[in-house]
Amino acid sequence: MPKSTSLWLETVHPFDAPALAQDLTTDVCVIGAGIAGLTTAYMLAKNGRSVVVIDAHGVGAGETAMTTAHLSNVIDDTFKEMQRLHGPDGARLACSSHATAVDQIERICAEESIDCGFERVNGYLFLGRSTKERELDDELEAARGAGAKVMKLPQADVTGFTSGPCLRFVEQGQFHPLRYLHGLAHACARRGVQIFGDTKALNTAAGTGAAVNTERGHTIRAHAIVVATNSPFTDLVAIHTKQAPYHTYAIGARVRPGAITRALYWDTEDPYHYVRLHPSNNRELGGDNDDPVDILIVGGEDHKAGQASDADARFTRLEQWMREHFRAAGEVEFRWSGQVMETVDGLAFIGRNPLDADNMYAVTGDSGMGMTHGTIAGMLLNDLILHRTNPWIELYNPGRVRTGAAVEWVKENLNVALQYTSWLTKGDLASADQITPNNGAIVVESGRKVAIYRDEKGTLHRRSAVCTHLGCIVSWNPAASTWDCPCHGSRFDKFGRVTNGPAPKDLAEG
Numbered sequence: 001m002p003k004s005t006s007l008w009l010e011t012v013h014p015f016d017a018p019a020l021a022q023d024l025t026t027d028v029c030v031i032g033a034g035i036a037g038l039t040t041a042y043m044l045a046k047n048g049r050s051v052v053v054i055d056a057h058g059v060g061a062g063e064t065a066m067t068t069a070h071l072s073n074v075i076d077d078t079f080k081e082m083q084r085l086h087g088p089d090g091a092r093l094a095c096s097s098h099a100t101a102v103d104q105i106e107r108i109c110a111e112e113s114i115d116c117g118f119e120r121v122n123g124y125l126f127l128g129r130s131t132k133e134r135e136l137d138d139e140l141e142a143a144r145g146a147g148a149k150v151m152k153l154p155q156a157d158v159t160g161f162t163s164g165p166c167l168r169f170v171e172q173g174q175f176h177p178l179r180y181l182h183g184l185a186h187a188c189a190r191r192g193v194q195i196f197g198d199t200k201a202l203n204t205a206a207g208t209g210a211a212v213n214t215e216r217g218h219t220i221r222a223h224a225i226v227v228a229t230n231s232p233f234t235d236l237v238a239i240h241t242k243q244a245p246y247h248t249y250a251i252g253a254r255v256r257p258g259a260i261t262r263a264l265y266w267d268t269e270d271p272y273h274y275v276r277l278h279p280s281n282n283r284e285l286g287g288d289n290d291d292p293v294d295i296l297i298v299g300g301e302d303h304k305a306g307q308a309s310d311a312d313a314r315f316t317r318l319e320q321w322m323r324e325h326f327r328a329a330g331e332v333e334f335r336w337s338g339q340v341m342e343t344v345d346g347l348a349f350i351g352r353n354p355l356d357a358d359n360m361y362a363v364t365g366d367s368g369m370g371m372t373h374g375t376i377a378g379m380l381l382n383d384l385i386l387h388r389t390n391p392w393i394e395l396y397n398p399g400r401v402r403t404g405a406a407v408e409w410v411k412e413n414l415n416v417a418l419q420y421t422s423w424l425t426k427g428d429l430a431s432a433d434q435i436t437p438n439n440g441a442i443v444v445e446s447g448r449k450v451a452i453y454r455d456e457k458g459t460l461h462r463r464s465a466v467c468t469h470l471g472c473i474v475s476w477n478p479a480a481s482t483w484d485c486p487c488h489g490s491r492f493d494k495f496g497r498v499t500n501g502p503a504p505k506d507l508a509e510g
Helices: 035-046 079-111 133-145 177-190 311-325 370-385 403-424
Strands: 024-031 051-054 119-126 150-153 166-174 194-196 201-205 211-214 219-227 243-255 264-267 274-281 292-304 332-343 349-352 360-364 439-445 448-454 460-464 475-477 482-484 491-493 498-500
Touching (some): 035 177, 035 370, 051 219, 079 133, 079 370, 133 150, 177 194, 219 370, 243 311, 292 311, 292 332, 311 332, 360 370, 439 475
Parallel strands (some): 024 051, 219 360
Antiparallel strands (some): 119 166, 150 166, 243 292, 243 332, 264 274, 274 292, 349 360, 448 460, 482 491, 491 498
């Protein structure tokens, strides 16, 4: 049975970050110790600013640990869509900003001697079963217009995979995301950044006297605040109506080194599949020798968060697809899932938080490109806080409205509205007695919907099923053992503790 954890969590030691134990004053307080938060802290510290980083859990404990870590300037929502939504200049800026982010990661690895397996690879976009070659031709034209280094090939020039017609993008990259993040955290610490784990932000105050109040009663006063928590808890609706949470799945299978060329691979299906390889060895994977082995990482099977409960079937389909396309794939060792915040126009929201004071900043909406969007955030927020110009400000402005995205905005918000009808539906099961160990379900008790988890000893843990953000009914996610909100992406652990905003607090007692 594969391990139900990400490859990255299994192959790195946790970063030791103590809990905040006193009030502090600093230039900038960053909430969130993922790639966006730590890159922001690093860039500011290099520019002489004092920075405090806090995280409710720890360094890399959020969605950064669930990525497949493609480093690419090939936009997930396609260059054709970027041109339609953001115009030719916007498409070029999107392409160049992500390319700059990959360059920045490479530069940081070199300057800080971070051993995270960073390497440059090619990327290949190939046809899915339901798409036609004309789609590749259209994307080739749009990619060239955006400035991407791309070529169409009749077959990918790789070993271990027969692609058919494809587009080859050069100068892409890959790395071990948690090793990179831990190296970045150490680099931050060397520059005086204070990093605290197990420190949850309860609320913030912007403007004059800006401050972050934490769950244990300590206060951090700062000139500027950055909310880098994947989905901001400081914003009730302004950003959340323009993005939607999607759940995605990944598996990792053993492959003999050299059997499949290391590269990034994507197909044109919707939802699409995404593939890369990670060089490893038997000892790193729990064996007793250092013999090399590659792990083939395959992702896909996306769906709207909280709106599907067939995780096992999705993992099965993902493995079937992998074996059809990559014959050298061996035993599946890992399987995991993560949440992606998809914006209505395909690019992240990075900048001043809408409807807030000028010294409150946010980053969200990774749109399937979290590693590069997070790095872009570090560079862009650094310039904004230091009052510097930056060509990306308007492109990533969280307050932006793109008229071409109106249809997607309406569709996603109608979907949210439909989720409130779950107040009127039956529960998942008729009784808590039907819940098996290590599983959860929504059960109606005394006319109320209750989120009930049964632990391995058989003990039941009851919480209200009502999300503490805007009142949607949460859903059990068996792939991650979490309670997920289908409306705006809030997530709670199996005991009801909030792990991902915008929910400001834990599920109420059941």
